Amino acid sequence: MERKFCQSCGMPMDSEELYGTNADGGKNPDYCKYCYEKGAFTFHGSMEEMIEICVPPMVNANPDMTADKARAMMKEFYPTLKRWKNA
Numbered sequence: 001m002e003r004k005f006c007q008s009c010g011m012p013m014d015s016e017e018l019y020g021t022n023a024d025g026g027k028n029p030d031y032c033k034y035c036y037e038k039g040a041f042t043f044h045g046s047m048e049e050m051i052e053i054c055v056p057p058m059v060n061a062n063p064d065m066t067a068d069k070a071r072a073m074m075k076e077f078y079p080t081l082k083r084w085k086n087a
């Protein structure tokens with residue numbers, strides 16, 4: 001099975017439990033439950049703002065990664081995600 005990443009925050013979604021929800025209550029496999037709830041994005045800022053929010057948890061999850069490194073990685077990765085592609 002192909003590994004799915006949230007197309008908004010880039011979080012790996014290894015379980016359907018992490019999928020976002022559509023307005024009709026169904027699962028949305030493109031986005032995680034933290035980004036997409038009942039058919040709407042929970043975060044409405046820019047890609048840069050999203051990156052700043054995601055730096056601390058990323059550094060927590062990867063103790064040998066610096067905040068600068070995490071930020072640089074996300075700046076490369078985010079523009080490939082569906083939500084930010086045309087931003």
Ligand SMILES: [Zn+2]
Pocket residue numbers: 006007008009010011031032033034035036
């Ligand atoms: Zn997400």
